[in-house]
Amino acid sequence: MKSVAVTFCVLCFQFEALYGVDSCSPRPCKNIDQPHVSEPQLMVEFENGNFKFTFPNPKNVSEFSMTLFKGLEKKEICALHLSEEKVIPKSNVTYCQTEHSNSSTTFILKNLERKHIDIYTYCLEMFLPPPYIDCRLKETYLYIQDKEDCISLGLMSWIIIGLIMFAMISCICCVIACCLRNKVSK
Numbered sequence: 078m079k080s081v082a083v084t085f086c087v088l089c090f091q092f093e094a095l096y097g098v099d100s101c102s103p104r105p106c107k108n109i110d111q112p113h114v115s116e117p118q119l120m121v122e123f124e125n126g127n128f129k130f131t132f133p134n135p136k137n138v139s140e141f142s143m144t145l146f147k148g149l150e151k152k153e154i155c156a157l158h159l160s161e162e163k164v165i166p167k168s169n170v171t172y173c174q175t176e177h178s179n180s181s182t183t184f185i186l187k188n189l190e191r192k193h194i195d196i197y198t199y200c201l202e203m204f205l206p207p208p209y210i211d212c213r214l215k216e217t218y219l220y221i222q223d224k225e226d227c228i229s230l231g232l233m234s235w236i237i238i239g240l241i242m243f244a245m246i247s248c249i250c251c252v253i254a255c256c257l258r259n260k261v262s263k
Contacts (some may be wrong), residue, residue, distance in 0.1 A: 128219065130184040132199060134159075140205035145173065145184045146198040155184050160204075189221050 078204070135141055140160040147154045155173035158165040166175040176183040186193070197217050203210040 086149060112222070128186045130186075130197065130199060130217065131181050131183050132201070132215075133185075135201065135203055137201045137203065140203075142202045142204070143175075143182050143184075144202075145199040146200065147193075151198060157182055159201045186219075189219075191221055194219060194221050 096118060117254070129146065132143060140158075140246040142156065142158045144153055146152060146159075152169075154168070154170045155175055156167040157175045159177065164177045166177075168174060172187050172189060174185045174187065176185060186197075195218075197219055199215045199217075200212040201210075202212060
């Protein structure tokens with residue numbers, strides 16, 4: 078058991094020296110209950126349209142996987158796996174798509190609404206060449222300001238004005254009908 082621990086530490090040390098990785102952990106990406114966030118959260122204001130998360134591809138890596146999670150519960154919404162020039166995108170929601178180029182990978186969030194306000198976490202796993210590297214995480218807080226709020230307030234005021242006008246016209250019609258009925262009965 079001690080030899081396994083010593084071997085792991087030596088491999089981590091060599092890997093850090095070669096690739097400059099901040100941390101080397103045996104935990105796989107799926108185990109991200111308490112993620113190590115490498116950059117602080119960012120507040121992003123957004124108005125109707127698309128939002129793009131663009132991340133540079135790792136260098137000297139032949140197989141890797143990038144995943145975008147939503148919320149504190151880390152629900153996977155989008156992923157991209159690259160192996161031997163074969164790109165396999167995966168999306169669990171309709172509003173997320175992936176784009177891949179030689180230098181970067183982009184997660185595109187489309188048709189966002191206020192219900193999509195949340196923390197989005199990016200995870201990178203590198204498989205080849207060995208050793209396997211667990212997640213390197215980045216978090217971003219996405220805030221979406223909808224124009225629907227203004228539209229719904231304007232629409233609501235027109236509905237109220239319309240109801241008031243209908244009530245006034247109804248009252249006037251009732252008064253006229255009562256007056257005509259009284260004249261006819263006399």
